[in-house]
Every structure is written in C-alpha cells, then in structure tokens.
Amino acid sequence: MTVRMQHSGLPDGQDINVADISVAAYERMGWTVVDSDAAPKTIPAAAPSRRRTAEENS
Incomplete structure (x- = not known):
C-alpha cells in the first residue's frame, strides 16, 4: 500500500x-503524511541488549 506525503520545502x-x-524513513527526512488510509503501523520493540563480561570486552 502507498501513502501520500508532502514536504514543507516544496x-x-x-x-x-x-x-x-x-513512511518512518521519510518522516525523519522532514516529510509529513497527507492522507493515511493505511492502518497505523506498530513498530515492535527492540530486543534488550545484554551486558558483556570483562572477558568479552578485552
């Protein structure tokens, strides 16, 4: 599905x-959604990072 977007510089x-x-990448570049017929997209949470041991860091 496509989403129509506009930029304030145009x-x-x-x-x-x-x-x-x-859409998320374009929004980071300053574009905004004009009409959104698409269902809102949910972004899954990132996996938690783990602490590295002293042996792994050296």
Whole structure:
C-alpha cells in the first residue's frame, strides 16, 4: 500500500507516494503524511541488549 506525503520545502501539490514501510524513513527526512488510509503501523520493540563480561570486552 502507498501513502501520500508532502514536504514543507516544496510547493503545494508536489506530493509523493511512498510504500507504507518507508513512511518512518521519510518522516525523519522532514516529510509529513497527507492522507493515511493505511492502518497505523506498530513498530515492535527492540530486543534488550545484554551486558558483556570483562572477558568479552578485552
């Protein structure tokens, strides 16, 4: 599914369509979603990191 996005640095009407999986990356670059017919995407939590032992660090 695609999502329509716009950027504040471009004139009105110069929107782009991006795949819904790419929306987060475009938002980090300053793009905003114009219309979102797609279901909100949930991002799973990252796996917890583990502490390394002194032997692993040396």
